[in-house]
Amino acid sequence: MSDVQVPTGRDWVALAEEPLVPEVLSAWAIRPDCGAVVTFSGTARRSSTFEHEIIALEYETSTDLALSRLTQLVAIARSRWSDLGAVGIHHRVGRVEVTESAVVVVVSAPHRDAAFLAARFCIDSVKRAVPMWKREFWAGGSAWSEQCEDLVDLDQL
Amino acid sequence: MSDVQVPTGRDWVALAEEPLVPEVLSAWAIRPDCGAVVTFSGTARRSSTFEHEIIALEYETSTDLALSRLTQLVAIARSRWSDLGAVGIHHRVGRVEVTESAVVVVVSAPHRDAAFLAARFCIDSVKRAVPMWKREFWAGGSAWSEQCEDLVDLDQL
Amino acid sequence: MTRLRLLGPAREAAGVARADLPGGCVGEVLDAAVERFGDEFARVLARSRVWLNTEPATRESPVGLHDEVSVLPPVSGGC
Amino acid sequence: MTRLRLLGPAREAAGVARADLPGGCVGEVLDAAVERFGDEFARVLARSRVWLNTEPATRESPVGLHDEVSVLPPVSGGC
Numbered sequence: 001m002s003d004v005q006v007p008t009g010r011d012w013v014a015l016a017e018e019p020l021v022p023e024v025l026s027a028w029a030i031r032p033d034c035g036a037v038v039t040f041s042g043t044a045r046r047s048s049t050f051e052h053e054i055i056a057l058e059y060e061t062s063t064d065l066a067l068s069r070l071t072q073l074v075a076i077a078r079s080r081w082s083d084l085g086a087v088g089i090h091h092r093v094g095r096v097e098v099t100e101s102a103v104v105v106v107v108s109a110p111h112r113d114a115a116f117l118a119a120r121f122c123i124d125s126v127k128r129a130v131p132m133w134k135r136e137f138w139a140g141g142s143a144w145s146e147q148c149e150d151l152v153d154l155d156q157l
Numbered sequence: 158m159s160d161v162q163v164p165t166g167r168d169w170v171a172l173a174e175e176p177l178v179p180e181v182l183s184a185w186a187i188r189p190d191c192g193a194v195v196t197f198s199g200t201a202r203r204s205s206t207f208e209h210e211i212i213a214l215e216y217e218t219s220t221d222l223a224l225s226r227l228t229q230l231v232a233i234a235r236s237r238w239s240d241l242g243a244v245g246i247h248h249r250v251g252r253v254e255v256t257e258s259a260v261v262v263v264v265s266a267p268h269r270d271a272a273f274l275a276a277r278f279c280i281d282s283v284k285r286a287v288p289m290w291k292r293e294f295w296a297g298g299s300a301w302s303e304q305c306e307d308l309v310d311l312d313q314l
Numbered sequence: 315m316t317r318l319r320l321l322g323p324a325r326e327a328a329g330v331a332r333a334d335l336p337g338g339c340v341g342e343v344l345d346a347a348v349e350r351f352g353d354e355f356a357r358v359l360a361r362s363r364v365w366l367n368t369e370p371a372t373r374e375s376p377v378g379l380h381d382e383v384s385v386l387p388p389v390s391g392g393c
Numbered sequence: 394m395t396r397l398r399l400l401g402p403a404r405e406a407a408g409v410a411r412a413d414l415p416g417g418c419v420g421e422v423l424d425a426a427v428e429r430f431g432d433e434f435a436r437v438l439a440r441s442r443v444w445l446n447t448e449p450a451t452r453e454s455p456v457g458l459h460d461e462v463s464v465l466p467p468v469s470g471g472c
Binding site for chain 3: 218222285290302304307
């Protein structure tokens with residue numbers, strides 16, 4: 001997070017090589033006119049559903065392509081829920097250890113309905129429409145995640 | 158928060174006279190086997206939809222009745238979403254200034270669907286089924302919130 | 315005597331947060347409360363839920379020495 | 394020459410993250426890439442989306458000197 005500046009506006013998208021700190025984003029999203037702050041943190045989890053026990057993940061992207069898409073997703077969220085306060089999406093790149101955040105979404109709004117719906121929209125859209133590839137690491141090996149879907153265009157969200 | 162102990166188990170309900178710190182609850186909820194942490198913070202907001210501009214809220218309850226209900230709500234959430242990791246609900250009592258948290262819900266789960274749904278269920282249920290009265294303060298006066306509904310029984314949730 | 319707890323607007327209408335009142339069941343305790351606290355309290359009570367200890371009660375629920383009856387007006391729990 | 398960017402599994406299949414390739418439209422650049430990088434890359438490409446700069450492109454999209462074409466395999470963005 002040391003490489004990003006806290007923005008003065010209501011949108012904050014970032015890619016970070018350092019560990020994400022969800023509380024920084026949550027605290028930033030508090031607004032006097034908003035009664036609801038929803039924060040989603042997607043953490044690397046220990047998973048042993050396949051042949052291996054996952055011990056870490058590694059995310060790879062193209063910074064400009066991913067930031068462009070994240071910015072577009074925030075704009076779509078704002079167009080669908082017109083009274084949102086702050087909207088932030090940060091995604092980690094590089095190696096992410098189990099229990100570390102890979103992605104954090106925060107949305108504030110006057111009421112909780114919009115905050116929940118927009119936060120859910122943002123994280124679902126990040127996973128479907130942002131160019132981001134995940135490599136899974138286990139003791140002695142690694143491979144691209146097999147749970148892959150075609151990148152969708154914005155008009156499919 | 159100084160008057161509460163961090164629990165060693167997976168449930169954490171509390172009433173707090175001191176400011177809530179959502180990040181304490183969020184960090185507590187991280188689990189190696191959970192890939193999703195959803196945090197809802199309900200903040201006191203400046204609202205001028207009625208005759209006055211609200212500058213603070215004050216929450217009143219009966220500690221044992223409210224804690225009993227909060228504990229029951231967590232149990233219901235676990236019965237509906239069987240794979241939840243941590244579930245925490247903290248509610249502030251006493252005076253809450255604008256931008257301070259009045260209530261924080263956190264849920265972790267292996268996947269985000271259950272985490273979002275259970276967090277939403279918990280906050281909706283807190284507002285419907287927990288004995289808690291809100292007084293609104295403006296410059297020079299105060300009154301009980303007019304947005305009131307009958308307390309519902311657990312079997313109506 | 316049974317302990318009656320009055321919360322939020324019910325406390326305000328009664329002027330006290332708790333009272334010890336006679337009665338062998340919840341309904342009798344509530345009737346004694348109306349008699350003591352008057353019409354404004356009765357109006358709030360009419361819109362309230364009543365619990366015996368930590369669970370919803372009916373007027374017929376019997377009350378004992380260590381039971382508490384709570385008057386819970388409509389709630390406004392959150393934002 | 395147009396800059397081609399190869400991401401994730403496409404980078405791995407091609408063995409490089411970027412290449413400068415000839416072509417007047419996206420399709421010609423991709424054909425040049427298949428010729429250079431071979432069958433494994435072609436298999437990944439067949440499952441990939443292709444963008445011209447930051448937007449989805451078709452094979453017919455014309456490319457100029459400062460354009461970048463990106464090959465974006467299926468994604469696995471999160472948990």
